Amino acid sequence: MYEFLRAKILTGELPPGSRLAIPALAKQLDVSRSPVRDAVLQLVREGLAVEEFNRGAVVYLPTHATLVSLYHAREAMEGMAARLAADAISASTLDQLDAVLREHESIDPDDFARHIELDARFHRAIRDAASSPVLAKMLEEIQGQVIVAMRSTNLSGGVRRATADHRAILEALAQHDADAAETAARAHISRLTRILEVEEEDTNVQNGASAQQG
CATH class of the missing domain: 1.10.10.10 (Winged helix-like DNA-binding domain superfamily/Winged helix DNA-binding domain)
Incomplete structure (x- = not known):
């Protein structure tokens, strides 16, 4: 249920x-x-x-401030998941990630629903490869709230930017380079966090201007 x-x-x-x-x-x-x-x-x-x-x-739809906080936490945890996965990721999982990414790279950039689905599948496969049940559970809960927010606000840094970030993560994983994998994963989430922070700053400025006019 x-x-x-x-x-x-x-x-x-x-x-x-x-x-x-x-x-x-x-x-x-x-x-x-x-x-x-x-x-x-x-x-x-x-x-x-x-x-x-x-x-x-x-x-529940997370507030903008809550979403920023979720992304701060997600950056650290996705980075750790990539680090853990890099050490022991199997060839079959790398093939799976590559297949998901190739499909993601081929979609219509305006197909937002498909973008969300493939993005989630890519990150979930890395979490599974990390073999850390606690980390996986925490990230799954965070990603659930993120998906709700993305569907409701069309939050996205763009399909092409997302797939380029994912390709960098996959290349590091394929090299079993834990440092590079963590760096690439954190950079990917950090870019999205910055988009949210800029949106929040713009909203605060607009609200301040409206208050002054009122």
């Missing part, structure tokens, strides 16, 4: 603000309320849903 609802949130079928009413979901899915309640509580713990007064749980 949790995986089912989580997938609907990440694909945008349940967009931010959607109510996760336990009685209604249980009736719709023809199950008892207990597994639905457990699933919703898990989504709240993961940060994909939030409890609102008089509304119950709703799908």
Whole structure:
């Protein structure tokens, strides 16, 4: 049940603000309320849903400030995942990453949904190769919130820039160069973090100007 609802949130079928009413979901899915309640509580713990007064749980859209904070944490953790993966990554995993990346490089740059899907697959494969269950779990939760935000705001540094970054990460992994892999992974996330920070600065300036005019 949790995986089912989580997938609907990440694909945008349940967009931010959607109510996760336990009685209604249980009736719709023809199950008892207990597994639905457990699933919703898990989504709240993961940060994909939030409890609102008089509304119950709703799908959560991270604030801009929260998203910046998530990216700061993600930079360090994706870097560590790449470092750990570089030491023991298999030839089959490198082939898998290359196949995902080649597909990503070939998509229409305006196909934002496909971009999100392939980007997530690339990073998830590296996390799996790192063989660190705790790190993988933390990154999966962060990426879930990031995907919701990306779908809702069209946040992206551009498909071509993303795939170029991924190619640099893959080349370092193929060389089993842990330092280069971590550097490339951190640089990739840092570039996106800077985009968010600039957007936040611009928003603050605009809000300040509006307040002065008011």
